[in-house]
Amino acid sequence: MDLVQKEHERLSKKIKASQSINNVQITIDSLQAARDAIASDPSQASITLAKLQSSVKSSFDSINDSLKETHSSLNKYSKSLDKLFKDKPLPSTEHDALSSQEHLINRAIAMHLLREGQFAVAATFLSEMAKKKAMESQQQAGSSASENAATLLDIDEVPSNEVRKQFATMYYILHEMKENNNLLPAIQWSRDNSEALEARGSNLEFELCRLQFVWLFHGGPDRQGPIPTGRQVALEYARREFQTFLPRYLREVQQLMGAMAFCPNLQDSPYRVIFNNPSAWEDVAHSFTREFCSLLGLSADSPLYVAATAGAIALPTLLKLQTIMKAKRTEWTTENELPVEIPLPPSYLFHSIFVCPVSKEQTTDENPPMMMPCGHVIAEESLKRLCKGSRFKCPYCPNESHPREAKKVFL
């Protein structure tokens, strides 16, 4: 990479210093001068022309010289690029299963744009897609296009308006939260969805209300406001709102109330963590996004981003594999499983994975993990192979059991 950078710098310098245009200008000047000289003094014409010939020739030569220099720098840069990308062919596309599913990719992109808050781009994208689709349907169906156009559009109606609206809501709430320190829309949303949130075991509503309390305590909209008023307002807020939280969050509410007593000297009190937490807003915004997406059945981080990044991490391994397989002329034996393990960072592991310790295969719906009474787990196929229908010994402990006693588990 350093080499590429160096060569490129050299190349740029060469180009900046290039004299070829100047030389062309010099040629023009000398031609012009000769012309003027001949026009004014025709008797000297042949000498002037002879001189001109040599001067034009020499300037063309110097143009070529400078071009040659540029050319050699270009070549050097080429070589440095070749070196950088040596053994790194453009990823081949032999197994490109995705091109046939263009509309799914486009849908994923559209949703990615929406969830990133790029509403304008998403709108352009959707309208361009609709246009293209309409055109295609026209070409295909000819006269019957008009009736088809309507139906074609909502076949795989790329992120439905519903999703778009949801994300618009989410960004409105986040915007209010971050820019205006206004938690009320978020609190309203969490109240509207309190049942679903509670089933998930989420603390979102309480966290939001607590932050609102802290914010009011610090003086609300005008932070410089006198502390006593802020305290008064916060207390009123607590009386009004915290009632419903009491059964679940008694301890936390007590903490907040207890802090009141330390008010003049909050910095040195045990409560300073709650009241002076610089990342509190970030945290709440983050957990809000997460809850919001989860309720829609979506992951919190853009899947397109996670997948593309994981792909970039996986590519070197897959490419190596491809070259090895080409050299040995073998094919993948199992079609639905990759033949190598790809080292992804732990944050890219989402599901639990169970690899049967006997057969070394991952368990699937057809071959689920089975737990024996002793608590050890192996895959169903391994179990069948071990027991042959009668009592058998667990491969990992002295316990004996009957296959009937093994129980399917869900990871």
Next chain:
Amino acid sequence: MAADLTSTKLNAENHLLLDQPLLRLPHELARKNFKSVQRFVEREREYVLPALKETNNALQSNDQTLDQTLAALDAMISRMQCLKRKMETLHQEEKMIHSQSRKRIKHLETLHQIHSLADVKYDQWARVRLDRLVVDHMLRSGYTDSARQLAQEKDIEDLVDLNVFVQCQRISESLRHGETKDALQWCNENKAALKKSQHNLEFELRLQQYIEMVRTGDKGRFVEAMAHAKRFLAPSIDLQSTEIHRAAGLLAFPRDTKAEPYKSMYAPNRWTYLSDLFVRTHHELLSLPSQPLLHIALSAGLSALKTPSCHSAYTSSSSNSLSTTTSVCPICSTELHELARNMPYAHHTKSYVESDPIVLPNGRVYGQQRLLEMSSKVGCVDAGKVKDPTTGEVFEKGEMKKVYIM
């Protein structure tokens, strides 16, 4: 569950696989630019020097008037001025290309300063990369406005090649509509590079022109068509003899013939073929992969992330949207779920489960810590009980049973 350090290590050199076109493309453009300069200079040189000599000779042998000499010189001056203008525009372009390259090199260079995949900086870098890939995909699919808008909003216009793709799109579109002019002009501009290409785009375009002439069925056009064939098709007789013979045979068949191969030569979808051929040739010339990079990254990524649980009929205990203690797996998320259905899943040699796993009477396995934490958060569970976050069933704490996963 041990996260070995090697899996978060970032090897920048290896990581550049997807980024080769990023540097290659501007370089190809720069080379093309340079070639044009060279050609222009050469052409003028070949005109001006002999012309000067001739003028001089003519002057010496006295068969030229002064006016003629002056006129000859004027012609040379105007040609040189024209050359200068051309070179100036090319020089501007060249400078732009190189400043673009510099920015790209810098962008890749930042990656070399990041050593861990867990670094926040890597996250930012990867987001820029995703934007690049998305723009690339949009451009290739012809969603030009969206691509431009996205590039503008993300401020990555120097990292994507809007103009190149817009031009490519325009020409392929014109071919789709039965126009060869733009494509032939492009061929002319890239003549030298095309010689090395294995696709004979220009021949195919000329052949199509010929077919169009014959299609009219007008005898007068036939003569024209034959002249056209002599001029443009015949020179490549060594490589394309079958096609040329077929072209000759075409004269004997009307446009509604049912006989192959003439029927398919007349077929309108030959234009689509030409358009695709153009795009293929174009991408090859500029060292662009034939598939959008996003597809390559995604297909690798989907497989690397996919597990048998993702499309299982049973809800996974470890990653679902039903509980706050887990995050939704990207493959299970609506966006990619269908897309990943036919992909192979990742290979694992080790089990990966939460620490301290227990099993509930309904067969669901959870990390004990997570389950207890979760149950205490959910309001409606009495002390001494645990709630299954997936199914919502409530069990006694004593019913949790240790499970051993090897």
